[in-house]
Amino acid sequence: xxxLYLIGVGAGxxxxxxxxxxxxxxxxxGFFVIGKGELKRELIEVRTxxxxxxxxxxxxxxxxxxxxxxxxxxxxxxxxxxxHDKRAELLEEQFGALDGVGGxxxxxxxxxxxxxxxxxxxxxxxGIIDFEYEVxxxxxCVSALAARHRIVLNRVGEPVLFTTGRKLREGxxxxxxxxxxxxxxxxxxxxxxxxxxxxxxxxxxxxxxxLIAGTIGEVGERIQTERAELRARKxxxxxxxxxxxx
Amino acid sequence: xxxLYLIGVGAGxxxxxxxxxxxxxxxxxGFFVIGKGELKRELIEVRTxxxxxxxxxxxxxxxxxxxxxxxxxxxxxxxxxxxHDKRAELLEEQFGALDGVGGxxxxxxxxxxxxxxxxxxxxxxxGIIDFEYEVxxxxxCVSALAARHRIVLNRVGEPVLFTTGRKLREGxxxxxxxxxxxxxxxxxxxxxxxxxxxxxxxxxxxxxxxLIAGTIGEVGERIQTERAELRARKxxxxxxxxxxxx
Numbered sequence: 001x002x003x004l005y006l007i008g009v010g011a012g013x014x015x016x017x018x019x020x021x022x023x024x025x026x027x028x029x030g031f032f033v034i035g036k037g038e039l040k041r042e043l044i045e046v047r048t049x050x051x052x053x054x055x056x057x058x059x060x061x062x063x064x065x066x067x068x069x070x071x072x073x074x075x076x077x078x079x080x081x082x083x084h085d086k087r088a089e090l091l092e093e094q095f096g097a098l099d100g101v102g103g104x105x106x107x108x109x110x111x112x113x114x115x116x117x118x119x120x121x122x123x124x125x126x127g128i129i130d131f132e133y134e135v136x137x138x139x140x141c142v143s144a145l146a147a148r149h150r151i152v153l154n155r156v157g158e159p160v161l162f163t164t165g166r167k168l169r170e171g172x173x174x175x176x177x178x179x180x181x182x183x184x185x186x187x188x189x190x191x192x193x194x195x196x197x198x199x200x201x202x203x204x205x206x207x208x209x210x211l212i213a214g215t216i217g218e219v220g221e222r223i224q225t226e227r228a229e230l231r232a233r234k235x236x237x238x239x240x241x242x243x244x245x246x
Numbered sequence: 247x248x249x250l251y252l253i254g255v256g257a258g259x260x261x262x263x264x265x266x267x268x269x270x271x272x273x274x275x276g277f278f279v280i281g282k283g284e285l286k287r288e289l290i291e292v293r294t295x296x297x298x299x300x301x302x303x304x305x306x307x308x309x310x311x312x313x314x315x316x317x318x319x320x321x322x323x324x325x326x327x328x329x330h331d332k333r334a335e336l337l338e339e340q341f342g343a344l345d346g347v348g349g350x351x352x353x354x355x356x357x358x359x360x361x362x363x364x365x366x367x368x369x370x371x372x373g374i375i376d377f378e379y380e381v382x383x384x385x386x387c388v389s390a391l392a393a394r395h396r397i398v399l400n401r402v403g404e405p406v407l408f409t410t411g412r413k414l415r416e417g418x419x420x421x422x423x424x425x426x427x428x429x430x431x432x433x434x435x436x437x438x439x440x441x442x443x444x445x446x447x448x449x450x451x452x453x454x455x456x457l458i459a460g461t462i463g464e465v466g467e468r469i470q471t472e473r474a475e476l477r478a479r480k481x482x483x484x485x486x487x488x489x490x491x492x
Binding site for chain 1: 269355381388412
């Protein structure tokens with residue numbers, strides 16, 4: 001039976017890789033790298049750094065060119081669905097051509113706002129190639145954020161919502177005071193009360209890491225400016241934050 | 247300056263440890279182990295297994311006996327507060343007596359429903375001993391659960407609430423359909439609609455790992471029975487689950 005590993009490699013620091021991840025990596029013959037542009041180039045560098053450090057034998061690095069995607073679609077769910085289909089087709093083609101165990105190195109952890117697992121399930125559902133697959137958990141960008149700020153995400157006994165910038169703009173559900181926000185290119189925290197505390201981090205675990213914390217009233221504008229500058233300079237940004245409402 | 251590491255060791259599998267965690271471990275002279283009873287004994291075994299595997303030099307293992315705690319207090323927050331104070335005092339005493347770098351091996355990740363970081367901050371706030379501290383992120387039991395069930399926690403673009411059994415019983419906030427539940431000794435999922443999907447896991451990453459998935463109508467009772475039996479047999483249980491409402 002053909003085999004595929006989905007390996008969470010952590011949030012940027014090559015040493016976020018787990019022993020389990022290293023073991024899985026060493027069973028893989030060909031790694032598929034999916035992405036595009038500057039972000040892809042840098043992620044390939046980080047992934048190659050991880051592989052070079054922890055994998056001695058020869059391995060194949062197979063680039064899967066990410067299909068284009070409408071970032072402001074009229075129907076968000078439909079568009080994401082279509083895009084996942086195109087990705088699945090491309091992966092199927094490359095995995096079908098590989099002689100051996102396949103691997104997908106996933107940024108952070110495959111269980112949180114990541115589409116790799118859905119793509120793999122689609123490849124299987126298409127029924128063209130058959131394989132078994134295993135998921136290796138990784139350090140999430142959220143754990144990395146919390147570790148660098150040395151914070152606990154939840155207050156004692158209280159819940160914390162993991163959400164997106166888009167959803168934050170629609171307002172937090174009643175009774176939810178603490179939220180971790182991902183996929184926010186619009187600094188949606190500006191819609192919250194100025195007394196809200198924020199712990200923000202960009203390029204977590206990487207040499208360019210930037211951390212800012214305070215109330216939104218104090219540091220909100222600084223995060224917006226800094227984020228725009230960093231993004232312009234590098235061509236991409238990955239950031240996440242925790243907000244805690246009064 | 248005296249130094250303390252808080253190291254997330256992952257959710258039970260000794261190979262959940264990260265390279266960063268191993269590096270930190272190798273700088274530590276004395277590891278503090280906090281806990282009590284059967285759970286403590288087994289957690290010490292897992293931690294010792296991790297240390298024996300990844301740490302070659304001699305190290306000290308310093309047991310900190312957990313103070314007793316009222317599990318059904320009239321005021322939950324106050325009781326937890328008092329308990330954290332007692333723990334802080336005990337850690338302060340032990341760390342004060344240690345000649346070298348201290349380490350705390352934290353189950354899962356220090357940022358999620360874990361009191362270690364708060365205890366360390368209390369030791370500092372007491373002002374008796376001074377030190378710097380660093381947090382090393384770990385694989386959460388949530389990532390481990392998702393990996394073993396091969397699921398993504400969130401639906402596309404949707405939020406997911408991380409919460410406790412106690413809070414789940416009070417009802418999920420409006421608009422929240424997906425929730426990860428921790429610290430639930432009462433099988434609070436039974437308060438949800440029978441069509442709700444559940445992915446449950448106990449002793450994740452350990453040899454005794456048990457996974458059950460289905461709708462609450464289909465598997466709810468089985469989880470309750472199994473949980474009670476496992477707990478009785480081992481003397482303790484650690485479990486977590488994702489619920490997805492229709």
